[in-house]
Amino acid sequence: MISPSAALPRAARTTSEEGDGVIGAKDRPANLTGASDQDLVEWAKQGHEPAFRELVRRYERPVFSLLYRMVRDRALAEDLAQETFVKVLNGLASYRAEFKFSSWIFKIANNAAIDHLRKRDLDTLSIDGSPHATTPDEIAATALQLDGRGEDPLQEVEARELGSAIERAIGRLRPEYRACILLRHVEGHSYEEIARILDLPLGTVKTYIHRARNELRVHLQDRRE
Amino acid sequence: MTDPLQHLTPDEVEQWATGLLGATRAIHLAQCADCLAAAERERKFFRELAQLARLAPSADFADKVMAKVRIPTPSGGLEKR
Numbered sequence: 001m002i003s004p005s006a007a008l009p010r011a012a013r014t015t016s017e018e019g020d021g022v023i024g025a026k027d028r029p030a031n032l033t034g035a036s037d038q039d040l041v042e043w044a045k046q047g048h049e050p051a052f053r054e055l056v057r058r059y060e061r062p063v064f065s066l067l068y069r070m071v072r073d074r075a076l077a078e079d080l081a082q083e084t085f086v087k088v089l090n091g092l093a094s095y096r097a098e099f100k101f102s103s104w105i106f107k108i109a110n111n112a113a114i115d116h117l118r119k120r121d122l123d124t125l126s127i128d129g130s131p132h133a134t135t136p137d138e139i140a141a142t143a144l145q146l147d148g149r150g151e152d153p154l155q156e157v158e159a160r161e162l163g164s165a166i167e168r169a170i171g172r173l174r175p176e177y178r179a180c181i182l183l184r185h186v187e188g189h190s191y192e193e194i195a196r197i198l199d200l201p202l203g204t205v206k207t208y209i210h211r212a213r214n215e216l217r218v219h220l221q222d223r224r225e
Numbered sequence: 226m227t228d229p230l231q232h233l234t235p236d237e238v239e240q241w242a243t244g245l246l247g248a249t250r251a252i253h254l255a256q257c258a259d260c261l262a263a264a265e266r267e268r269k270f271f272r273e274l275a276q277l278a279r280l281a282p283s284a285d286f287a288d289k290v291m292a293k294v295r296i297p298t299p300s301g302g303l304e305k306r
């Protein structure tokens with residue numbers, strides 16, 4: 001039995017004692033905000049609804065922000081974020097603890113965004129000429145497509161939220177570069193974590209980030225001139 | 226070891242901008258105005274990116290998610306029992 005003074009069961013204990021469900025109600029703190037992701041996952045797997053809610057509370061903004069900046073469409077980003085959380089929370093049984101929970105959820109979110117953008121690229125192939133913009137002109141054309149929808153109130157919100165020079169510059173990056181920059185500089189993930197999230201070799205991640213920064217500098221320079 | 230007169234590599238500039246560059250290489254910045262200017266520019270750029278807002282989904286987001294989540298039942302539905 002765990003002593004009542006042990007506020008947060010550690011992951012190591014979790015493994016040895018989950019068989020008889022000791023972790024359950026007794027040692028779970030009333031306030032979950034200080035719990036580790038690993039503990040929340042364990043409690044959620046045991047059917048503790050507040051643990052699910054705490055995971056949503058903790059990651060809804062980071063995941064939504066990444067998706068929103070990836071697809072630059074608020075309603076779509078919200079759909080993709082919902083899809084991401086439902087997939088993750090209904091798939092906790094297959095979650096491997098050696099993978100950071102944050103890396104796992106960002107991986108699923110990023111896949112959702114990239115899948116969507118690829119499908120959209122295929123849809124606009126005849127206009128764009130290429131699903132993978134490589135030259136600055138192609139990238140600019142892609143970015144214009146992303147922003148080129150009809151006027152509506154939601155679009156005003158989007159213009160306010162993603163309209164700054166730096167947001168627009170990020171929007172002009174190709175999706176793979178955009179994901180790398182956001183994960184590195186907005187979310188603060190290490191290069192190694194980004195490589196795991198994006199399923200890319202470490203060297204590729206470094207190259208993408210390096211190129212993405214150079215492109216951002218060029219885009220920002222354009223605006224200041 | 227690295228010559229203190231050698232300019233910082235892009236990796237070293239990033240390490241400095243994120244507070245991770247070792248003191249021996251950081252000495253170079255005191256001697257080289259070019260590298261110092263580049264490093265400070267980089268640090269400003271990184272800060273600008275790091276300060277981008279965390280944007281929020283709509284207020285009922287969590288409820289919409291939870292409506293689609295299957296919560297295991299402690300009384301028997303668990304895979305571990």
Ligand SMILES: [Zn+2]
Pocket residue numbers: 231232233253257259260261
């Ligand atoms: Zn120098």
